[in-house]
Amino acid sequence: MLLFSNAFAQMNCGTVAPRTFINADMQAVKDSGANQRGLFFPVDCLGKKLSITVYIFRDSLGNDGITQASINSAVQTMNTDFAPMCLSFEVCRFVYVDNYNYNNYNFFKHEDEVYNLYYTPNTINMYFSGKVLGPTGILVCGYSHFPGGRDMIFITKGCAGDGKTLSHEMGHFFGLYHTFETGTGVELINGSNCLTAGDLICDTPADPGGSSGIDCQLNPYLADINGNWYVPQIGNIMSYYSPACKCGFTTQQFNRMIQQFLTNRNYLW
Ligand SMILES: [Zn+2]
Numbered sequence: 001m002l003l004f005s006n007a008f009a010q011m012n013c014g015t016v017a018p019r020t021f022i023n024a025d026m027q028a029v030k031d032s033g034a035n036q037r038g039l040f041f042p043v044d045c046l047g048k049k050l051s052i053t054v055y056i057f058r059d060s061l062g063n064d065g066i067t068q069a070s071i072n073s074a075v076q077t078m079n080t081d082f083a084p085m086c087l088s089f090e091v092c093r094f095v096y097v098d099n100y101n102y103n104n105y106n107f108f109k110h111e112d113e114v115y116n117l118y119y120t121p122n123t124i125n126m127y128f129s130g131k132v133l134g135p136t137g138i139l140v141c142g143y144s145h146f147p148g149g150r151d152m153i154f155i156t157k158g159c160a161g162d163g164k165t166l167s168h169e170m171g172h173f174f175g176l177y178h179t180f181e182t183g184t185g186v187e188l189i190n191g192s193n194c195l196t197a198g199d200l201i202c203d204t205p206a207d208p209g210g211s212s213g214i215d216c217q218l219n220p221y222l223a224d225i226n227g228n229w230y231v232p233q234i235g236n237i238m239s240y241y242s243p244a245c246k247c248g249f250t251t252q253q254f255n256r257m258i259q260q261f262l263t264n265r266n267y268l269w
Helices: 019-036 068-085 107-117 165-173 251-264
Strands: 048-057 087-097 104-106 124-129 131-133 142-144 152-156
Touching: 048 068, 068 087, 068 165, 068 251, 104 107, 104 124, 107 131, 107 152, 124 165, 131 152, 142 165, 152 165
Parallel strands: 048 087, 048 124, 104 131, 124 152
Antiparallel strands: 142 152
16 A cells, blocks of 8 residues: 555645634525535536646755656646536646745745745646645645635645645635534534534535544544444545545535635636
């Protein structure tokens, strides 16, 4: 199991859902009811191809640490995950940055600077660094910004090819929460509050944010406050389970991303 021997396999994501985004989102749920959330509708088709500007932060010896081919390949893998909503991505430009400080990237020190110096409006700006210390203050595989935030996604070079990190961060970029989100309240296993708690999506079962074995089963088993046993979607891209278990997004996740794109990020080329 190559992925489990990868030192980056257990590194997760540093994306933080802003309180203002969560509050506005929960109010929108209350105002609109279930139907507008796309609960009963099939996946729509966006029919869009969006441009990514890639920035590669070189190390102190001037090494890239990642190839254009491997980034293009990772983008292709991401495209298969987004194909059901007819959304794809294409790298329009590679930019090499000879500031080795950024190769040991620190959100708190560097993001404003990078935003001012290396940012192409109307494209998705994707930065590749040797290490990424995200907004949660720990090293992560990647982080991005929720809709309304900057069009920036940061990826650790060693995680780029894991088949999940790019799609996961792009999921946040288009408004998806983690399947184990609790900033909205704790989602119950019986589904009774699935529209107003957790990831606010009902076709992703409650997720304790636990861990899984190589069989891609929750391990150890966990129960919620009602004594029901969690059966999370181990393969969901917005979970923290291993990339080796990756399956995809759900219908309602696609619908939510389409809604978020049309509302908050439709200025992208
Ligand atoms: Zn995440």
